[in-house]
Amino acid sequence: MGLSFKPGTVLSVKVFKAINREGALKTLERLFMKDRVIARPIEVRSANFIPLPKRRGGQIWTKRPNKIFPQIVIGTTATLKATPQVLKDLDSVATFVQVSAK
DSSP states (O other), rough: OOOOOTTTTTEEEESSSSOHHHHHHHHHHHHHHTTTHHHHHHHHHHTOOOOEEEHHHHHHHOOOOOOOOOOOOOOOOEEEEHEEEHHHHHHHHHHTEEEEOO
């Protein structure tokens, strides 16, 4: 497809098709985490977590919060700033998303 946006452009990315490739899903999760609206609840959850180190089996062990991934379903939108890497990643998942300048 070859996206024709210049780096620095603010893009609106919308998922319009079910994602059936694991690699495409991981790419979209990584890209969508760059949107502050999507990443903020996950960051808040991690910030509220208090690590309590304890000895377990002779080793210091600390429980950490589970990684939460954004739900990428049809209709999910994100706002991203175009960089060369973001444009390359969006080009690789172009069959699943609609990209437009905001």
